[in-house]
Amino acid sequence: MKKLSVIIPCYNESAPLINTHREVKTVLENYELRKIYDYEMIFVDDGSSDDTFQIIKELASHDSHVKYISFTRNFGKEAGMLAGLSHAQGDVVIIIDADLQHPPHLILEMVRYYEEEGYDQVIARRSRKGEKFARKLAAKFYYGIINKVMEVELGDGIGDFRLLSHRAVDALLSMPEYNRFSKGLFSWIGFEKKIIEYENQERAAGESKWGFFSLLNYAIDGLISFNSKPLRFFIYLGMAITFLNFLYIGFSFVNILLFGIEMPGYFTLISAILLLSGIQLISIGVVGEYVGRIFYEVKRRPNFIIDKSNIESGARHE
Ligand code: UDP
Ligand code: MG
Numbered sequence: 001m002k003k004l005s006v007i008i009p010c011y012n013e014s015a016p017l018i019n020t021h022r023e024v025k026t027v028l029e030n031y032e033l034r035k036i037y038d039y040e041m042i043f044v045d046d047g048s049s050d051d052t053f054q055i056i057k058e059l060a061s062h063d064s065h066v067k068y069i070s071f072t073r074n075f076g077k078e079a080g081m082l083a084g085l086s087h088a089q090g091d092v093v094i095i096i097d098a099d100l101q102h103p104p105h106l107i108l109e110m111v112r113y114y115e116e117e118g119y120d121q122v123i124a125r126r127s128r129k130g131e132k133f134a135r136k137l138a139a140k141f142y143y144g145i146i147n148k149v150m151e152v153e154l155g156d157g158i159g160d161f162r163l164l165s166h167r168a169v170d171a172l173l174s175m176p177e178y179n180r181f182s183k184g185l186f187s188w189i190g191f192e193k194k195i196i197e198y199e200n201q202e203r204a205a206g207e208s209k210w211g212f213f214s215l216l217n218y219a220i221d222g223l224i225s226f227n228s229k230p231l232r233f234f235i236y237l238g239m240a241i242t243f244l245n246f247l248y249i250g251f252s253f254v255n256i257l258l259f260g261i262e263m264p265g266y267f268t269l270i271s272a273i274l275l276l277s278g279i280q281l282i283s284i285g286v287v288g289e290y291v292g293r294i295f296y297e298v299k300r301r302p303n304f305i306i307d308k309s310n311i312e313s314g315a316r317h318e
Contacts, residue, residue: 005090
């Protein structure tokens with residue numbers, strides 16, 4: 001019998017968790033699915049400060065399919081997913097949010113594509129229906145830019161809700177980087193991908209952990225962690241500006257020779273200073289970002305520390 005692992009990263013999800021467990025379980029107990037698949041649900045408690053972990057333990061005490069990993073503190077969703085992936089024993093792994101924004105019934109469709117057509121990744125893409133106009137616009141703008149500069153393709157509405165084959169999971173785990181931008185990693189590993197669509201869902205309960213600034217940070221992470229083009233861009237920009245400066249200096253010099261000194265040139269001076277200082281600040285920032293990342297990479301710190309878990313060691317990866 002094959003095994004299906006469902007990874008559910010949870011951070012302060014006490015409100016929707018019991019429903020999530022029930023709904024996901026209902027899908028996994030589907031008669032047709034159960035004929036081929038045994039399953040496990042891995043709840044990763046990402047250092048929640050509410051009683052998420054108590055609820056998970058309670059679920060585990062009634063349901064032997066429930067596995068849990070609990071972190072010593074909040075390490076972020078990326079770390080949660082990584083922990084789940086490295087402890088999953090399934091031949092197939094599905095990652096799903098804890099707040100029921102990812103409709104669990106899609107799991108059946110995902111498995112069907114995996115079984116019948118052999119896709120290594122089956123990705124659920126949500127529509128942006130019901131979202132604020134500003135957010136839609138920001139998303140459009142962001143994906144427009146990012147897909148131009150990145151060597152991997154990111155799709156709007158494509159998140160972490162997906163099925164991964166054993167091979168795809170191994171590929172993901174083979175990437176040792178500390179700064180994990182999963183959207184990029186999922187795309188980077190390649191494999192045949194199938195995209196299925198679903199309507200945007202309101203969060204079942206609790207609150208989103210994403211505000212404006214966390215989204216902006218995430219957007220910058222995406223840009224920076226996947227390529228060095230921003231660095232290159234500033235080199236080109238610097239070269240272009242230097243070239244223009246030379247032209248301007250040459251032109252002024254000839255001008256002075258021919259006509260003598262005429263204008264104080266306040267405007268030119270101030271605009272040059274403003275322009276250049278702006279560009280300098282940005283490019284120092286860009287360089288700093290990369291240096292910062294190198295700093296974290298060379299430390300070789302683990303992505304998470306496990307406090308409690310009911311998964312015996314001897315899982316696929318540690
Ligand atoms: N999450 C997590 N660690 C965090 C933040 C979020 O494990 O530090 C989980 C959260 O419990 C949820 C999923 O990641 O299952 C998505 O989070 P959220 O619903 O806040 O994001 P949104 O759906 O608003 O993008
Ligand atoms: Mg959510």
